[in-house]
Amino acid sequence: MIINQAPHLHTCNGRSYYRWILALATNNSLHITYTPGHSDKVSLPAHLNYEADHYASPAQCQPCEILSTPIPTFFMDEDTFYSHDDSWIESNIMTYLHKSRSLSTSRALTSGYQLRLTLHLYNPRPPPEFLYTHTYLAYSVLVQLYTQSGQLPPADLLHSHKLLPSARCWTGCDAIEDAHHIFIHCR
Ligand SMILES: [Zn+2]
Structure with a gap:
């Protein structure tokens, strides 16, 4: 046949x-x-x-x-x-395009956005179940989420979006107000 x-x-x-x-x-x-x-x-x-x-x-x-x-x-x-x-x-060109776009987007996210999504810097293993993962202080988790996803609005971000006239720290420090300044250096 x-x-x-x-x-x-x-x-x-x-x-x-x-x-x-x-x-x-x-x-x-x-x-x-x-x-x-x-x-x-x-x-x-x-x-x-x-x-x-x-x-x-x-x-x-x-x-x-x-x-x-x-x-x-x-x-x-x-x-x-x-x-x-x-x-x-x-x-299949649709499958190929989907995969290739995913890869290039992933590469762009890794090297851009102030390296917020640079995954290779982090330990890929899931965190252990410590007691504090059940803390009622959801506020700290929320702040971390906002910081990692670029949703926290310090002055440098608001200034870059033309929503503030200056990117300087609002408490009067002689510094740019970004997340690192707020959490580490700011008085
Ligand atoms: Zn400050």
Whole structure:
């Protein structure tokens, strides 16, 4: 039975490679027959299938030792997306865009916003359940939340949003009023 591969090759990931293999098979005297994989049969096709699996699996761990092939741009769709970071995109473009936008947003948040969201500075393990996590002093937690998310409005932030004429500390210190000044230095 010959199964038409055309609909599948229209959308599958890495479709240019499949088209290339199919073209090589079509322009050859090569005869492709179906043999069930991972079966206990002792036929020659089953044994060859087992051998192919046996060598293909460890080969994935040694990409340097595998001969490289040209990228089959000659079997790509007429319009194929290309990214500077990931080269040709032959997977679902919506999924790819979603992932790539998430990554770039995450990078921007990590290096911007006064490093408030720079996660690698922090211990990734969840905090232990100390008694004080049940404290009624929710105020201190709220202040931390506002500080970490940039919602605490010290004078430097209000000034940058043109809501205050000056960013200096309102108690009269000779300093810029940011969160660090309020909690650490301010009298
Ligand atoms: Zn001050």
